[in-house]
Amino acid sequence: MKILEVQHLNKSFGGLQAINDLSLGFEEGEMSSIIGPNGAGKTTFFNLLTGYLRLDSGKILFKNQDISKLPNYKIGRMGINRSFQISHVCPSLTVFENLRASILSKRKKTFKFFTNVGGMKDIEDEVMSSLDDINLKDLAGTPATQLPHGALKSLDIGMALAMDPQIALLDEPTAGMPSGDRMRIMDLIQRLWKQKGLTIVFVEHDMDVVFAFSQKIRVLNYGSLIADGTPEEVSQNPVVIEAYLGDED
Amino acid sequence: MWGIIFAASLIILSFVYPSEFLINLFTQILIMGLFATSLNLLVGYTGMVSFGHAGFFGVGAYTAAVILQKYSTSVGFAFGTTIVFSAIAALIIGSFCIRLGSIYFAMLTLAFNQIIYIIVIRWTDMTGGDQGLIGGIPLPGFLSTQRAYFIFTVIVVAASLVICKLVVDSPFGAILKVIRENADRAYSLGIRVKSYQLIVFVMAGIFGGISGALMSLSISGAYPDFCYWAKSAEPIFMVVVGGMNSFLGPLLGAAIFKILIAYSTMYTNLWGLIIGGVLVLIILLVRKGLADYVMEFVAARSVDGPKNLLSPKKTG
Ligand SMILES: Nc1ncnc2c1ncn2[C@@H]1O[C@H](COP(=O)(O)OP(=O)(O)OP(=O)(O)O)[C@@H](O)[C@H]1O
Ligand SMILES: [Mg+2]
Numbered sequence: 416m417k418i419l420e421v422q423h424l425n426k427s428f429g430g431l432q433a434i435n436d437l438s439l440g441f442e443e444g445e446m447s448s449i450i451g452p453n454g455a456g457k458t459t460f461f462n463l464l465t466g467y468l469r470l471d472s473g474k475i476l477f478k479n480q481d482i483s484k485l486p487n488y489k490i491g492r493m494g495i496n497r498s499f500q501i502s503h504v505c506p507s508l509t510v511f512e513n514l515r516a517s518i519l520s521k522r523k524k525t526f527k528f529f530t531n532v533g534g535m536k537d538i539e540d541e542v543m544s545s546l547d548d549i550n551l552k553d554l555a556g557t558p559a560t561q562l563p564h565g566a567l568k569s570l571d572i573g574m575a576l577a578m579d580p581q582i583a584l585l586d587e588p589t590a591g592m593p594s595g596d597r598m599r600i601m602d603l604i605q606r607l608w609k610q611k612g613l614t615i616v617f618v619e620h621d622m623d624v625v626f627a628f629s630q631k632i633r634v635l636n637y638g639s640l641i642a643d644g645t646p647e648e649v650s651q652n653p654v655v656i657e658a659y660l661g662d663e664d
Numbered sequence: 665m666w667g668i669i670f671a672a673s674l675i676i677l678s679f680v681y682p683s684e685f686l687i688n689l690f691t692q693i694l695i696m697g698l699f700a701t702s703l704n705l706l707v708g709y710t711g712m713v714s715f716g717h718a719g720f721f722g723v724g725a726y727t728a729a730v731i732l733q734k735y736s737t738s739v740g741f742a743f744g745t746t747i748v749f750s751a752i753a754a755l756i757i758g759s760f761c762i763r764l765g766s767i768y769f770a771m772l773t774l775a776f777n778q779i780i781y782i783i784v785i786r787w788t789d790m791t792g793g794d795q796g797l798i799g800g801i802p803l804p805g806f807l808s809t810q811r812a813y814f815i816f817t818v819i820v821v822a823a824s825l826v827i828c829k830l831v832v833d834s835p836f837g838a839i840l841k842v843i844r845e846n847a848d849r850a851y852s853l854g855i856r857v858k859s860y861q862l863i864v865f866v867m868a869g870i871f872g873g874i875s876g877a878l879m880s881l882s883i884s885g886a887y888p889d890f891c892y893w894a895k896s897a898e899p900i901f902m903v904v905v906g907g908m909n910s911f912l913g914p915l916l917g918a919a920i921f922k923i924l925i926a927y928s929t930m931y932t933n934l935w936g937l938i939i940g941g942v943l944v945l946i947i948l949l950v951r952k953g954l955a956d957y958v959m960e961f962v963a964a965r966s967v968d969g970p971k972n973l974l975s976p977k978k979t980g
Contacts (some may be wrong), residue, residue, distance in 0.1 A: 465852060492854035503852075505845030516842040519835050520853045525860075527835045535835070578853060 417476075418443040418614055419464065419495070419582050424473035426456075426463055426638075433459040435638035437473070441582065446608050446615045448625050451635035452658075457618045458500055460635070461584050465497050466490040477582075492520075494581030500590060500618070502571040504559045510570055511555040515542045517577035542577075548607055549573035565596045569603070576607055585617040589624060597621055601628050626650070634658075671822035675815050687814045693915075693922045694821040695878045700902035700914030701828055702871035707900070708908030709832055710864050711844030715770045715896050716757075716777030717872055722784060722891020723753045724873025725880035726791055732801050732881070739804060739881075743820075746877040747870050753780070754869025755862070762861045777893045784888050796887035803881060817878055824871050829911055831867065840864055901939065905946050907953020916955050 420440035426433050433456045441447060449457050462468040464475060466487035475483040482490055504513050518541045519525050519532075532538070546552045549569045554562065559570060568588060575583050588604060589597035601624055608615050619625050625632060625646075632649040634642040642652045649655055678687055699721055706712040727749045731742045757776045761769050784791045791797055807813050831837050839860055843850050847857045880886040889895060898921065899914070906917025924942060928935040950957050 467851075486856075487851040488854050488856045491852045497852050499849070503846055503849040505842050505849070508841060508845055512838065512841070515838060516850070516855075517853050519838060520855055524835045525839045525855065529830045529834055531830075531833050532835045532838045533833065538835075574849070574853065 416443050417441060418478060420476045421464070422474040422476070424460075424463065424475070425471045426459055426468065427471060433638050434463065434470075437635075437638065437640055439633055439640055439643060441614060441616055442631075443614055444612060445630050446605065446613075446617075446628065447631035447633065448629040449616060449618045449633045449635060450620070450622075450625055455635040456638040457635055458586055459638075461497055461586050461618070464490075464584060465495060491578070494578070495584065496575040496578040496580035496582075497584040498572045498575040498586060498588065500586040502567045504567065504570050504574065506560045507558055509556050509558050510546065510551050510562070510566075511542060513559055513570055514545055514551075514574060514577055515539075517574045518542050518545065521578050545573060545577040548576070549603060565592055565600065568592065569600060572600070572604065576604075576611075576613070579611070580613065582614040582616065585615065587618050587620065589619065589621060594621070594623070597624055598627075604628075668822070671818045674818050678811055678814055682811065684810060687810055689922060689926055691810075691814045691817050691882055693919045694817050695875050695882065696898070696902065696922060697915035697918035698821045698824050698878070699872055699875035700899040700906070700918050701825060701911075702868045702875065703899040704903045704908055704914045705828060705832070705840075705864050705868045705871075707903055708913070709837065709844065710840045710861060711766075711847075712762075712861060712865070713766065713770050714761075714773040714865075714868075715900070716773030716775070716893065717868070717899055718891050718893065718895035719757070719773075719777040719780040720750050720754060720869040720872030721876035721879070721895065722780055722886075722888075723750050723869075724876030725886040725890045726784060726797065726876075727873070728877035729797050729801050729880040729886040730790060732803070733797065733799065736802060739807065743874065743877060746873050750869045750873025750876075751866050753873075754866040758862050758865035758869070762858050762865065774893055774896070777891065777896055781888060781891050781893065784891060791886070791888075794888065796885055797880075798885050801881055801884045803884075807881075813882060817882065820874065820878060824874055825915075828867075828871065832911065836860070836863075901943060903953070905943060905953060907955035907957065907959070910953065910955035910959050913953045913955035917953065920954075 417440035422438050424434050424437040437460070449460070451457055459468065463470050466485055470483055473483070474481055477493060477495060482493070515538065518538055522538065524535070524538065543552060543555070546555055549572065551566060551569055551573065554566060559567065562570065568590070572585055572588050575585065585604070589600055592600065604615065605628055607613065629646055632644065632646055633640060634649060634655050636658045641658055642649050642655045674690065703714065703717045706714050724746045727746045728742045731737055731745050732739070757773070761772045761776070764772060785793055807816055839850070839855060843857050843860055850857050876890060879890065902917030902921050903914045904917070905920055906915065907913025921939065924938055925935050928938045946954070
């Protein structure tokens with residue numbers, strides 16, 4: 416079943432057509448990727464899916480329900496959770512406090528006004544186990560600003576995954592990392608994907624990562640879908656080779 | 665717990681060392697401390713810089729004063745009405761202001777502050793207009809001495825601070841800090857940022873109103889400059905000087921502010937210069953509020969405690 420699907424999606428910024436009549440869907444339980452040159456519209460696509468931008472026309476169906484007019488926080492609550500290309504964490508809060516935001520929200524405990532949050536043992540345990548999932552348990556007490564880049568990226572991803580998303584949209588989870596770290600963080604995401612039976616879509620520029628971790632690959636160029644298939648199919652697609660793989664490396 | 669101890673020791677102190685001057689000074693410090701703490705719920709905890717907080721001080725001051733003077737009700741009723749009116753004012757003003765991003769939020773709070781000021785000036789029948797609500801405010805016998813009113817203030821302020829402290833340490837308070845740090849991210853976690861901002865704005869308005877009511881009863885009158893926009897700078901000074909990242913920072917700031925004024929006015933009428941000078945010194949030299957400075961110093965000395973999951977500086 417397609418858990419998330421878009422039909423004839425359009426979005427332009429002034430004269431620039433960032434998303435152009437895009438139709439595609441994601442299978443439940445799949446781990447797939449979206450690739451495309453810089454400016455292809457990948458982040459814009461995620462912003463549309465998560466309600467951070469309003470579409471011009473088209474439909475976004477989540478489990479067959481049109482969510483294109485819902486505000487971003489409702490989409491977040493429905494189980495479509497994202498991480499950000501440029502890390503979006505709370506800089507002066509600790510790793511623990513950052514992740515706790517996800518858990519409190521997921522458990523609907525945020526409108527408690529007089530309970531001491533520090534005394535909520537069940538929340539703390541859950542935060543710690545989510546931190547364990549992303550190998551950040553030892554850095555729990557570190558303010559996010561003091562994290563090395565890789566750990567910061569993990570935290571950003573961890574905040575999305577701790578929501579137990581029905582579908583997680585990860586925008587360049589390995590951006591700015593040396594290649595050894597890239598594989599490590601993707602291994603971690605893949606392990607969680609298997610273990611929790613998640614649906615994951617990630618945007619990625621590193622072709623080794625893309626081919627190693629995608630069951631399906633979608634290729635965007637100028638806001639349009641130019642290829643959609645398994646890694647083998649995509650790697651042999653002449654349009655892709657010309658538009659993307661050819662001039663990238 | 666510390667609240668009760670603190671309140672009790674202040675009360676005891678007023679008996680051990682009964683100085684009219686000091687009792688009055690401490691009454692003023694506590695009132696302004698609550699006022700600044702209520703502003704800090706917005707500025708320090710949620711990252712919403714309001715330039716119009718004196719508006720709520722004015723609403724509270726006039727509500728309590730008018731109710732007691734014109735309708736001679738009980739003090740309890742006057743405070744109840746103050747809470748309701750401040751909450752309504754904050755709900756209305758807040759729902760406009762939170763639509764906008766930071767700088768527009770600040771300007772809009774300032775504009776609403778001015779509107780409240782104009783209402784006070786124009787609604788002469790009710791407020792006494794320009795010259796203020798004079799003629800005294802009748803207080804029941806048990807509050808008639810200066811020490812009795814001081815004790816009343818200690819209790820009201822301590823109770824208010826305890827409530828504020830509970831809220832900032834709650835899950836709701838934890839989310840406020842997340843909103844301060846990265847509202848954009850909060851949305852993606854399913855958090856409806858505007859609801860939290862509105863609730864905390866109303867809370868700040870209520871406690872701002874309570875501090876205004878305490879003030880008008882303490883000086884037995886309410887005056888338009890309570891809610892003149894420039895008055896909004898005072899709690900900002902207290903928050904900045906005392907420290908916005910420590911719960912008691914604003915109270916410390918209020919103490920510094922009031923003590924500076926009390927002693928400098930004895931020798932000079934250039935007290936504005938002194939206040940400004942202190943602000944410049946603290947901003948340039950310490951670069952953070954005094955309480956924050958102390959807290960960080962202490963935290964830096966105890967980092968290898970058993971489990972330190974919470975950020976050392978953003979306490980509270
Ligand atoms: N908010 C915006 N306002 C105006 N133009 C925008 C906005 N967001 C994106 N664009 C433009 O839309 C196009 C697609 O941008 P987008 O960020 O979606 O690309 P991308 O595929 O994520 O690229 P990258 O690989 O560099 O992250 C770009 O030309 C970009 O400049
Ligand atoms: Mg992008």
